[in-house]
Amino acid sequence: MPLEGNYEPGSWTWANDQVTKIEETGGAKGVSMNGMAVVVLWTRGRKTGNVRKGPVMKVQHGDSYAAVASKGGDPKHPEWYLNLQADPHVTVQDGPEVRDYVARTVEGDERAEWWARAVEAYPPYEEYQTKTDRRIPVVVLDPA
Numbered sequence: 459m460p461l462e463g464n465y466e467p468g469s470w471t472w473a474n475d476q477v478t479k480i481e482e483t484g485g486a487k488g489v490s491m492n493g494m495a496v497v498v499l500w501t502r503g504r505k506t507g508n509v510r511k512g513p514v515m516k517v518q519h520g521d522s523y524a525a526v527a528s529k530g531g532d533p534k535h536p537e538w539y540l541n542l543q544a545d546p547h548v549t550v551q552d553g554p555e556v557r558d559y560v561a562r563t564v565e566g567d568e569r570a571e572w573w574a575r576a577v578e579a580y581p582p583y584e585e586y587q588t589k590t591d592r593r594i595p596v597v598v599l600d601p602a
Contacts, residue, residue, distance in 0.1 A: 461501075461509050477498055489553055494515055496513040499511070499599075510538060517576045525595065526596055531587065542597065548563040557579060558601070559600060559601055562597065563598075
Protein backbone atom coordinates (compact mmCIF):
# COMPACT_ATOMS: atom_id res chain seq x y z
CA MET A 459 0.00 0.00 0.00
CA PRO A 460 1.51 3.38 -0.98
CA LEU A 461 2.46 5.78 1.77
CA GLU A 462 -0.61 7.53 3.10
CA GLY A 463 -1.06 10.94 4.66
CA ASN A 464 -1.02 14.57 3.72
CA TYR A 465 1.09 15.32 0.65
CA GLU A 466 3.43 18.27 1.11
CA PRO A 467 5.10 19.51 -2.09
CA GLY A 468 8.79 20.31 -1.85
CA SER A 469 10.50 23.66 -2.31
CA TRP A 470 11.61 23.03 -5.92
CA THR A 471 8.87 24.08 -8.35
CA TRP A 472 10.36 22.11 -11.27
CA ALA A 473 10.28 18.88 -9.20
CA ASN A 474 6.70 19.48 -8.06
CA ASP A 475 5.67 20.14 -11.68
CA GLN A 476 7.32 16.88 -12.80
CA VAL A 477 5.50 14.88 -10.11
CA THR A 478 2.18 16.54 -11.00
CA LYS A 479 2.60 15.72 -14.69
CA ILE A 480 3.41 12.08 -13.93
CA GLU A 481 0.49 11.69 -11.53
CA GLU A 482 -2.06 13.54 -13.68
CA THR A 483 -1.28 11.33 -16.68
CA GLY A 484 -1.03 8.05 -14.77
CA GLY A 485 2.64 7.85 -15.65
CA ALA A 486 2.10 8.34 -19.38
CA LYS A 487 3.92 11.71 -19.46
CA GLY A 488 6.70 13.35 -17.50
CA VAL A 489 8.66 10.15 -16.97
CA SER A 490 11.84 11.57 -18.47
CA MET A 491 14.00 14.55 -17.70
CA ASN A 492 16.73 15.73 -20.06
CA GLY A 493 16.18 12.54 -22.06
CA MET A 494 16.73 10.29 -19.04
CA ALA A 495 14.08 8.15 -17.33
CA VAL A 496 12.78 9.17 -13.90
CA VAL A 497 10.61 7.62 -11.22
CA VAL A 498 8.77 9.32 -8.37
CA LEU A 499 10.14 8.58 -4.91
CA TRP A 500 7.71 9.00 -2.00
CA THR A 501 9.14 9.44 1.49
CA ARG A 502 7.68 10.45 4.84
CA GLY A 503 8.93 13.79 6.14
CA ARG A 504 11.01 13.19 9.26
CA LYS A 505 9.84 16.44 10.89
CA THR A 506 6.24 16.77 9.66
CA GLY A 507 5.21 13.18 8.98
CA ASN A 508 3.76 14.36 5.66
CA VAL A 509 4.25 12.46 2.42
CA ARG A 510 6.94 14.00 0.22
CA LYS A 511 7.36 13.15 -3.48
CA GLY A 512 10.16 13.91 -5.88
CA PRO A 513 11.55 12.71 -9.20
CA VAL A 514 14.78 10.72 -9.11
CA MET A 515 16.70 9.23 -12.01
CA LYS A 516 15.58 5.70 -12.83
CA VAL A 517 18.28 3.22 -11.90
CA GLN A 518 16.84 -0.29 -11.90
CA HIS A 519 18.28 -3.77 -11.62
CA GLY A 520 15.86 -6.67 -11.34
CA ASP A 521 13.04 -5.72 -8.99
CA SER A 522 15.13 -3.13 -7.12
CA TYR A 523 15.91 0.50 -7.78
CA ALA A 524 18.68 2.79 -6.64
CA ALA A 525 18.23 6.39 -5.58
CA VAL A 526 21.42 8.46 -5.71
CA ALA A 527 21.51 11.23 -3.11
CA SER A 528 23.60 13.55 -5.28
CA LYS A 529 21.72 16.86 -5.03
CA GLY A 530 23.81 17.92 -8.02
CA GLY A 531 27.03 17.73 -6.01
CA ASP A 532 25.79 20.01 -3.23
CA PRO A 533 27.72 19.73 0.06
CA LYS A 534 24.51 18.70 1.88
CA HIS A 535 22.38 15.60 1.45
CA PRO A 536 18.97 16.03 -0.20
CA GLU A 537 16.03 16.14 2.18
CA TRP A 538 14.56 12.93 0.77
CA TYR A 539 17.70 11.06 1.83
CA LEU A 540 17.40 12.34 5.40
CA ASN A 541 13.72 11.39 5.36
CA LEU A 542 14.33 7.79 4.33
CA GLN A 543 17.08 7.44 6.93
CA ALA A 544 14.43 8.24 9.52
CA ASP A 545 11.83 5.95 7.89
CA PRO A 546 13.07 3.51 5.25
CA HIS A 547 9.58 2.58 4.05
CA VAL A 548 9.09 4.34 0.71
CA THR A 549 6.90 4.16 -2.38
CA VAL A 550 8.10 4.33 -5.98
CA GLN A 551 5.98 5.25 -8.98
CA ASP A 552 7.52 3.95 -12.19
CA GLY A 553 5.22 4.99 -15.03
CA PRO A 554 1.77 3.70 -14.05
CA GLU A 555 3.07 1.25 -11.42
CA VAL A 556 3.09 2.27 -7.77
CA ARG A 557 4.77 -0.11 -5.31
CA ASP A 558 6.24 -0.14 -1.83
CA TYR A 559 9.94 -0.56 -1.11
CA VAL A 560 12.36 -0.59 1.80
CA ALA A 561 15.40 1.68 1.47
CA ARG A 562 18.93 0.85 2.56
CA THR A 563 22.16 2.75 1.99
CA VAL A 564 24.76 0.45 0.43
CA GLU A 565 28.52 0.38 0.90
CA GLY A 566 31.54 -1.56 -0.38
CA ASP A 567 31.25 -3.77 -3.44
CA GLU A 568 27.48 -3.46 -3.54
CA ARG A 569 27.74 0.34 -3.64
CA ALA A 570 30.34 0.11 -6.41
CA GLU A 571 28.01 -2.08 -8.50
CA TRP A 572 25.03 0.22 -8.01
CA TRP A 573 27.16 3.35 -8.56
CA ALA A 574 28.26 1.95 -11.94
CA ARG A 575 24.63 1.28 -12.86
CA ALA A 576 23.68 4.79 -11.75
CA VAL A 577 26.42 6.45 -13.80
CA GLU A 578 25.40 4.38 -16.82
CA ALA A 579 21.80 5.55 -16.40
CA TYR A 580 22.78 9.17 -15.68
CA PRO A 581 26.44 10.06 -16.48
CA PRO A 582 26.41 13.46 -14.69
CA TYR A 583 26.61 11.61 -11.34
CA GLU A 584 30.38 11.27 -11.90
CA GLU A 585 30.73 15.05 -12.21
CA TYR A 586 28.50 15.63 -9.18
CA GLN A 587 30.85 13.51 -7.06
CA THR A 588 33.78 15.76 -8.02
CA LYS A 589 31.88 18.84 -6.82
CA THR A 590 31.51 17.71 -3.22
CA ASP A 591 33.67 16.37 -0.43
CA ARG A 592 30.89 14.11 0.83
CA ARG A 593 30.62 10.62 -0.58
CA ILE A 594 27.32 10.62 -2.43
CA PRO A 595 25.08 7.99 -0.86
CA VAL A 596 23.59 5.24 -3.01
CA VAL A 597 20.33 3.89 -1.65
CA VAL A 598 18.91 0.59 -2.86
CA LEU A 599 15.14 0.26 -2.80
CA ASP A 600 14.07 -3.36 -2.40
CA PRO A 601 10.47 -4.53 -2.82
CA ALA A 602 8.62 -4.53 0.51
